[in-house]
Amino acid sequence: MNIKLKIWRQQSAAAKGKFVEYQLNDVPAEASFLEMLDILNEQLVLKGEDPVTFDHDCREGICGACGLYINGHPHGRFKNTTTCQLHMRKFKDGDTITVEPWRSEVFPIIKDLMVDRSALDKLIQAGGYISVHTGGVPDANAIPINKHDADLAMDAAACIGCGACVAACKNGSAMLFVGAKVSQFALLPQGQVEWADRVQKMVARMDELGFGSCSNTYACQAECPKGISVTNIARMNRQFLAAKIVEPLEK
Amino acid sequence: MELNSKIPAGPLSEKWTKYKAEQKLVNPANKRKLDIIVIGTGLAGASAAASFGEMGFNVKVFCIQDSPRRAHSIAAQGGINAAKNYPNDGDSIQRLFNDTIKGGDYRAREANVYRLAEVSNNIIDQCVAQGVPFARDYSGLLANRSFGGAQVSRTFYAKGQTGQQLLLGAYGALSKEIEKGTVKMYARREMMDLVVVDGRARGVIVRNLVTGELERYSAHAVVVASGGYGRVFFLSTNAMSSNGSAAWQCYKKGACMANPCFTQIHPTCIPVHGDYQSKLTLMSESLRNDGRIWVPKDAEKARLLREGKIKATDIPEEERDYYLERRYPSFGNLVPRDVASRAAKERCDAGYGVNNTGRAVYLDFKEAIQRLGRQAVEEKYGNLFEMYERIVDENPYVTPMMIYPAVHYTMGGLWVDYELQTTVKGLFAAGEANFSDHGANRLGASALMQGLSDGYFVLPYTMQNYLADQINVPHISTDLPQFEEAENAVRQKITRILSINGDTTVDMIHRRLGHIMWEKVGMSRTEQSLKEAIEEIKELRAEFWQKVKVPNVEGMNTELEKALRVADFLEMGELIARDALMRNESCGGHFRAEYQTPDGEAKRDDEHYAFVAAYEFQGVDNEPILHKEDLKFENVELKQRNYK
Numbered sequence: 001m002n003i004k005l006k007i008w009r010q011q012s013a014a015a016k017g018k019f020v021e022y023q024l025n026d027v028p029a030e031a032s033f034l035e036m037l038d039i040l041n042e043q044l045v046l047k048g049e050d051p052v053t054f055d056h057d058c059r060e061g062i063c064g065a066c067g068l069y070i071n072g073h074p075h076g077r078f079k080n081t082t083t084c085q086l087h088m089r090k091f092k093d094g095d096t097i098t099v100e101p102w103r104s105e106v107f108p109i110i111k112d113l114m115v116d117r118s119a120l121d122k123l124i125q126a127g128g129y130i131s132v133h134t135g136g137v138p139d140a141n142a143i144p145i146n147k148h149d150a151d152l153a154m155d156a157a158a159c160i161g162c163g164a165c166v167a168a169c170k171n172g173s174a175m176l177f178v179g180a181k182v183s184q185f186a187l188l189p190q191g192q193v194e195w196a197d198r199v200q201k202m203v204a205r206m207d208e209l210g211f212g213s214c215s216n217t218y219a220c221q222a223e224c225p226k227g228i229s230v231t232n233i234a235r236m237n238r239q240f241l242a243a244k245i246v247e248p249l250e251k
Numbered sequence: 252m253e254l255n256s257k258i259p260a261g262p263l264s265e266k267w268t269k270y271k272a273e274q275k276l277v278n279p280a281n282k283r284k285l286d287i288i289v290i291g292t293g294l295a296g297a298s299a300a301a302s303f304g305e306m307g308f309n310v311k312v313f314c315i316q317d318s319p320r321r322a323h324s325i326a327a328q329g330g331i332n333a334a335k336n337y338p339n340d341g342d343s344i345q346r347l348f349n350d351t352i353k354g355g356d357y358r359a360r361e362a363n364v365y366r367l368a369e370v371s372n373n374i375i376d377q378c379v380a381q382g383v384p385f386a387r388d389y390s391g392l393l394a395n396r397s398f399g400g401a402q403v404s405r406t407f408y409a410k411g412q413t414g415q416q417l418l419l420g421a422y423g424a425l426s427k428e429i430e431k432g433t434v435k436m437y438a439r440r441e442m443m444d445l446v447v448v449d450g451r452a453r454g455v456i457v458r459n460l461v462t463g464e465l466e467r468y469s470a471h472a473v474v475v476a477s478g479g480y481g482r483v484f485f486l487s488t489n490a491m492s493s494n495g496s497a498a499w500q501c502y503k504k505g506a507c508m509a510n511p512c513f514t515q516i517h518p519t520c521i522p523v524h525g526d527y528q529s530k531l532t533l534m535s536e537s538l539r540n541d542g543r544i545w546v547p548k549d550a551e552k553a554r555l556l557r558e559g560k561i562k563a564t565d566i567p568e569e570e571r572d573y574y575l576e577r578r579y580p581s582f583g584n585l586v587p588r589d590v591a592s593r594a595a596k597e598r599c600d601a602g603y604g605v606n607n608t609g610r611a612v613y614l615d616f617k618e619a620i621q622r623l624g625r626q627a628v629e630e631k632y633g634n635l636f637e638m639y640e641r642i643v644d645e646n647p648y649v650t651p652m653m654i655y656p657a658v659h660y661t662m663g664g665l666w667v668d669y670e671l672q673t674t675v676k677g678l679f680a681a682g683e684a685n686f687s688d689h690g691a692n693r694l695g696a697s698a699l700m701q702g703l704s705d706g707y708f709v710l711p712y713t714m715q716n717y718l719a720d721q722i723n724v725p726h727i728s729t730d731l732p733q734f735e736e737a738e739n740a741v742r743q744k745i746t747r748i749l750s751i752n753g754d755t756t757v758d759m760i761h762r763r764l765g766h767i768m769w770e771k772v773g774m775s776r777t778e779q780s781l782k783e784a785i786e787e788i789k790e791l792r793a794e795f796w797q798k799v800k801v802p803n804v805e806g807m808n809t810e811l812e813k814a815l816r817v818a819d820f821l822e823m824g825e826l827i828a829r830d831a832l833m834r835n836e837s838c839g840g841h842f843r844a845e846y847q848t849p850d851g852e853a854k855r856d857d858e859h860y861a862f863v864a865a866y867e868f869q870g871v872d873n874e875p876i877l878h879k880e881d882l883k884f885e886n887v888e889l890k891q892r893n894y895k
Contacts, residue, residue: 012806030524032642038758039527045756045810050802053809055317057490059530060638062415063321085641110461111807118438121318125430129423130382134302134707135373137380141337144391154384154409157416161320190382 001027001093005040007052008100013108013116019098029089033076034059034066036088054113059084061225064160067167068113069100074164074223082162082225102167106174106210117163119209123174126205127198128181130190143189153187156180158226165220165228171212176220178202179232186239196247199239204249252867254507254880257668258362263886264344267366270669271712275719282307285718286470286726288455290442290497292319294414294699295682296476297421298706304428306711308718311468312425313440313457315492320422323478323490324682324702327414328535328635329398330406331378331699333371338395342403344368349887351697354400354587355662355690356839356855357889358510360863360882362669363687370708371700375407377707381420385409397540398695400587400894406696411535411634417699421706440466441812442497443741445473445504445678446733452678453727456737463806465741467734469727471718472677474710475501476702479661479683481514483820483827484773485765487658488520488533494816495823498665498684506673507865507878509666509686511823512831515693515840516774517659518591521642522611526762531657532642534614535635536695539584541619541628542652544591545571546603546612556605563605563613563651574598582894589692589840589853590894592656596774597851599655606653615651656774660698662689662840663830666865666880670713671705674865677717681705686863691839748814753798757813760795764788764817764824772828777844781832785825792821822871829866833877836860848891857889 002025010017024043027036034056041051057065061082068083070076076086091097099113107115157180165176182199185191191198214233221230243249259266259273277285285308289300292314300312314322336342347368352359375393379385385407386394395404409416428434439460446454446469454469480495481487502508519534547553548570555561575594576583586594595612598604605611620628625648629636636647643653665673665680667687672679682702689697771784801814837846837853838860846854861882866875 028525028527031527035527035529038529042756042758045800045802048802050804051810053807057316057321057492058323058326059491060326060532062326062412063323063490065316065321081641087641089644114807117317121426124423125426129427130380131427132380133305134377134711137376140335140375140379141392145387146391147387147389150384150387157384157419158412161318184384185382188382188384190380
């Protein structure tokens, strides 16, 4: 198939960016979206031009590295699909495809379609873990966990940290990302010891880093490639309110 | 050079206990004065860095991705082994040890493997304490499933995302230490060289991938946990940035590279479909618990399938050849990976392959769906089925999956002793980057076990034993001439690549290298094919340095990143072929067509080849020196593997 691409090009964080159009012919329908970009880049390199920079790694939808705004949707318009799992057979011959980087103030552009998502790591550092040290822990079967809760914890833990939820949100909120991590531990007995500190620290860190507030549009859930539910946001809000009453963090 | 494996004396089951009781320790006040560099944030790197931080060392950890959570361990699907014996099916540490040694076709070191089996149970405890949401049954206790090469169910799992969940556990532990300030994280940095000062590893030169600048970092010890070198083959299940370069620089600085020809071809991957293809996708081995592998009994039917004239579902039950069940009745579809891969190749070579390429076999869930119901199958494998459908555009609940073997893992790696220390003092290697535990073939669900074993439960001990002698060494200055020299060498290499400005892209050369490797150093190797491969790789390497075209741009330059890695792959490929040529036997993933039993199984030569081949670098265009570490088997009887 032949397609026209409109790609956001920007040399560096400080440079001014713009859309550049490329005509790409004979794209195989079986190729993935990123393989299509590989084909474009190979042509650009041979012409002596700078290829399009984008983040990608595992190309099986699990590492969370890739993430492009495709025709106005993070990871494209298909449900539960990361950019790397999107295939060209989903497009038509003659289509024009617009490709942009994640749009959010907290994710500054590094180059072209590649952004800096280190703010997500800083959110986890605020408390997105159970503070056990290596060794000296009880036997794995010492504490039985209700299968239903364990399954819900797994559903929350399936987040790949791609940042689509933040990019999709008109407020640039990270509530789904943080809600998923808080929920994973809220649902497990191992997470109970630090629950009040965890939720308050992670919420405070969101504010410090400049993520926006949640106004319940659920755009995050609609665009999440792993189908993380907004129920996790509700669970976090409930924990946050309870923590404020029961064990407020000292200011 | 003398290889000293430093295996503690005494009975196998007491070696590790004895080591821990006798090793040297570093007191808390001294730990604060000592720096450790960790390269890589996969299971081995992240767990080691977090544990060192908890102990009180100053840790600097580096990864090439934008976040430590993206290391390729994240893509492991099926599970992690441990000898818990929760299902009460007869498992034990001894049995996990036996299965791993046998699975590795008797080419791994007994003492290391036993220690791995011993600490496997601690890993599961640790991960559960971290909040890893392993699968559970209705009693609330942990669930298990089976993997290849075992007759017990000892694999713990978190849906089809076990690697992700274990890595996020380790990433959580790492994040905790970063917040505390004991670990300093450097993302989007790639190790370019190892700095050795007076015979000891003292630092690294890294390239900041965002600015393009070279940076120097020093430490009292360096851990390389940078994964395997499977992308030498271009197409593999590895991530795009997975590479062997960090370990390769260590090799060039004096660390021996061991058993490089032991590469694993995984039997259940989605088949190749085109030239533009960038990577292959694995379908978890756990699918072999319920999926049955077959090709048509009649070659004519296979031809019709290839031509698209009939469908798999048109072939009646009695015309299907479930060749693994036929050849290996006691293990059936759960034979080890190397055996399953070769059996698939054998059928396809004989003309029974399907797909339009003829390079595929069926993995069929019809019987499992009838037995368990679609919902149960969906619950177990739903995400894998979805992944398959997305790529191939066929529904595996209705039509059998098509699979074919692909490069997946490298058992070979940096040679390490019992302490995971390489032949360079103060340089340690962990996880897939070392060679130590899997012999000539790794069993499924054992990579996660080894990565976490090395990082959580081995290095924290052995590192202290090394650093106990270093407490009076002050922080190492990065102004030392050795740093200057290493940085200059890297800068020259980069300048040289950028100045070629030829007419071939990096990927074009990498694809050709992959083709040579797959055809001549792949699943079946011969003396002739290996000799040809060595010559062809040399020619291709020369071509790379004359014809490659890399854009000369400031800052972020992804083509340059690829070029630097491919320059190393072009050297590694030759060493892999040389090692395969030297090893005149077949064992595990190394199959030399000249050495097989009458029924086509790998034929080992224990009399002449029961050793670890460790190579010492002598310059790119010179043959390396081969050192042999004899493998002594005192606790298992060497016999031909039998999965029949």
